[in-house]
Every structure is written in structure tokens, then in C-alpha cells.
Amino acid sequence: MLEERDFPVGELKLLASKRSAGMKIPFKNREYTVEEATPDSFSGVEIAFFSAGGDISKALVPAAVEAGAVCIDNTNAFRMDPETPLVVPEVNLNKINEHKGIIANPNCSTIQMVATLKPLYDRFGINRIIVSTYQAVSGAGARAIEELLEQSRRVLDGKPAEPAILPVSSLPVKHQIAFNAIPQIDKFLDNGFTNEEMKMIRETKKIMGDDRLDVTATCVRIPVAYGHSESVYVELGADFDMEEVRQLLANAPGIVLVDNPEEQLYPLASEAAGKLDTFVGRVRRDLANPRALNLWVVSDNLLKGAAWNAVQIGEYIALEA
């Protein structure tokens, strides 16, 4: 993403665990050697991107902040910390300036939903969101992509699925993902929701800056490699005109309206994969509640859902702050 966006990199330092130290990674016609990340790694670093899990961020982000770096953290470690802005540039860019060394990058499923709903929130207000997600296996890491591909081959060959990775949790029980849908992403909490669902609920309120927003979520893993899809029911705070809703979505930054049922055109994960934008379609007024809308929202979970949102924040810091 840094290379693709021609990010203004002076010096690049690639850090990872001891296990990955020594690996070579190409960047702009040069090869860089990965170094082991330690608390002493950050002297002279201006911007640090973290994406190695919450525990690593908790252990190393404070050292990076201490060394003077602005940290853009892709994990859940600081997302709900009141001192840390949780930023989707299309929604709350202004919050970046309040940072005290850390800016948190939200969960992938949250980002694409709030980016889409922001223009509707600003124009009509939002009282309630009911979302169901259809999430790609890449959200669970490279080994989950491998599992989907390998398992699909096995099932097609009439062999047992032998699930080993999904759902990712500390329990030994695993489920088939090939030709299936798994209504669990991350671990279960005491309230019956999964951690992924609670991330969407809490993060949406924080990013929109509205604690009274009612949000409920059901997060489902489906056999797609790249691109999360979401069915979103949203109750607006005022009467609305469908044509105006379409215009607001079509003109929203980072959002592409793909909505032409007559030609069977709507957002698809296969089309969104590899792209920076978020795609919205199937826009229709609810039949029971005339103040509610139903939408289908799709984006690349690894790009807008992660790397692109983080680099977008980095661009703002490097070029404008």
C-alpha cells in the first residue's frame, strides 16, 4: 500500500518477530531486511504502522510513542481507549489531531459500514443499525485462506473436510468452511455475542461519536477469500426521499453506488477485491418502517478494512498535519 500510494517514505524500517527477522522484502526496487522488533527499535521513527496483534501492540506501541513516533495501530489494543482516536478518514478525520501518539485503525467490518452510513447520519440522523456480515476468510489470516482452498479441493474429491483453523478461537472444536457458513468470528463473550460482533457495536458508536446509536450485529464467515459483504438495515432519524439517499451515497467520498437491479448490478466481493473503495447497492426502503433502509455494502477487508485505511491516516499525518 505504501508503495502503491507513493507514500513519502524517507527511510523504511521493517520490524517483525524474531522468527521473521532476516526475511527480505522488496520496496520500490530495493530489498529491505526485516529486523526483530524490540522496545529499542523506534528511535528516529516518525510514523509506525502496527499490525501484529493486540498483545504485540500493547507491548511495543508505548515504546514507539516514547521515542516520538506517531503510531497507527491496526489492532484492537487501543481502539476503545478514550485517549485514542479511532479513525475512518471519511467519517472523523478531524479526530486525528487529538492524538497523543496513537491513532487506532478500526475493525474491517466496522470501517466499510460507517464509511457508507456517514452521509446518511449527517443528513437524517441514525437511530438503529442491524447488520449481518458475510466475511472473507482472509480476515482470519493466510492460513485460513489456505484452509478454504485445500478444504474445497478435498470436499470436491469426496474426502473429509478436516477443519483445522476456523473458527479461530482457543477451543479445539473447528468447523468446515468450504461450502458452508459459520456464524462465529472470534470468541464468544458472556452476553452471547462474539468479539467481532461487539467490536462492530462499540466501534461504530465511538467513530460516529454517538453513544445512543443502537447497533446489533451477526458476523458470519463465508467461503470467500477477499472482500467482506454486509446486509445493513438502518433506521434513520427523519423522513427521507429515496432519490436524495441515492445522491448522498453516490457523492460520498470513498463510496461507489452500484445499484441497478434491472441489469442485475450490485456490489460483489469478487469485484471489490483489490480496490480501495467501498461499494453499496440493493438500496431500498424498508416495507414495515418507511424511515428505514436496507443496503448491501462490500469492500476489500485487507485494503479499506485494514492497510488502506491505515495508510490513509498516515498520508494525512505525513502530508497535512
Ligand code: 3JN
Ligand atoms: O476475522 C475477520 O474477518 C476480521 C478479523 C479481525 C481481527 C483479527 C484478529 C485480531 C482483528 C481486528 O482487526 O479486529 C484483530 C485485532 O483487533 O487485533
